[in-house]
Amino acid sequence: MxxxxxxxxxxxxxxxxxxxxxxxxxxxxxxxxxxxxxxxxxxxxxxxxxxxxxxxxxxxxxxxxxxxxxxSILEEIQNDVDESAKEIIASIKTLIAVINAKDKYTYRHVERVVYYCDLLANRLNLSDAEKKIFIYAAYLHDIGKINIPEEILMKANPLTQEEWETLKQHPRNAVEIIRNVPALKDAVPIIEQHHERFDGAGYPSGLKGKEINCLASLLTVADSFDAMTSLRPYQQKKSYPDAIEELGRCSGTQFDPEAVQVFIGTIQDIL
Ligand SMILES: [Fe+2]
Known part of the structure; x- marks a missing residue:
């Protein structure tokens, strides 16, 4: 009404x-x-x-x-899980509230990444089940940052080697948090691989090319596009056209070329 x-x-x-x-x-x-x-x-x-x-x-x-x-995506997840996992989802909800309070950049970032992934899922005609998993993964992808100190997340200067190693743990931290929720099982590879690179130089496993889950490759592009186009303590904000150009430049090295193509097509349709 x-x-x-x-x-x-x-x-x-x-x-x-x-x-x-x-x-x-x-x-x-x-x-x-x-x-x-x-x-x-x-x-x-x-x-x-x-x-x-x-x-x-x-x-x-x-x-x-x-x-x-x-x-609320968490409420949707709540409806999907059985009684035993409801408590874990409630804890995840608390964790997200803590992350939001700790890193104000993450909150809207996650929301925008979910929005992009929703557009991508529709464009690719994913099944309802695949779409759901993709959206859950997009929503939870940075939940592992809960274990990363605020000084590292908010640092304006380049990270030291040690800080960088700590930050690189966040995809695996996320997997640790959600691995006991059966309804989120299929989201695990997407979350774990969202910082892998097409050329194999990513983390945590250094997977390469098509070894990387295709939804993880899409999430990486959406995540990076949003990071480029929003204000961060350590970088200038790019315009949408500049960020699209940057995606094209990094296609085949950092990003899966097919994922870049789908993402750019999707974004250009709505801009
Ligand atoms: Fe991340």
Missing amino acids: AFRVAERVRCAVQEYPFEGQESMPGGTLTISVGVSSYPSKAKTDSDLIKNADDACYRAKFLMKNRVEAYH
Whole structure:
């Protein structure tokens, strides 16, 4: 119901004529709306506002002029697992909250990577089961950072060899955290391999070319694209066209060329 009302408001705003309309880029007024509901999606009033704000962020990100309803991937995972794994999922939820508090860059980053992976899954016509696993992997890929000290995650200067070795442990740390959840079994290789490189120079296993899980290769591209186009303590933010060019430059070395091709096709469709 709220979604339909929001959509009606969005359309009415879009069609509203205003003075100077011809000289405006796009020629219309646009709004983005985030929708959530109480008590089904939020337990408290502040949760309700936070969820609607999250959904609004998703609506504004890239596409704009749209209405998004809040949904929580962890809640979807909760519905998929049996009783014995519910406790582990609850702990994962706590871990994610801790990571979000520790590294403010990770929070929105994960959300955007999930968004890209969702677009990729639709473009590739993945089955529902594959799509689900891909989205879970995208959501949990950096959960292993929980064990990495904040000074390393937020360091503006290049990492020392020792710090770098510590950071490189995060894919395996993630696997340790989720390996007792049977519903996430198929997400393990995707998460474990999200820092492997096509030329074999990645970590943790130095896998090469098609030895790397194809969904992991796609996740790597989505993850790197978002890292390039968002502000980090250690780098300048790139524009979307510059980041696309960079993906092309690193295709065949860092990235799987097929994954780059699919990703660029997907992104160019929505930009
Ligand atoms: Fe990572």
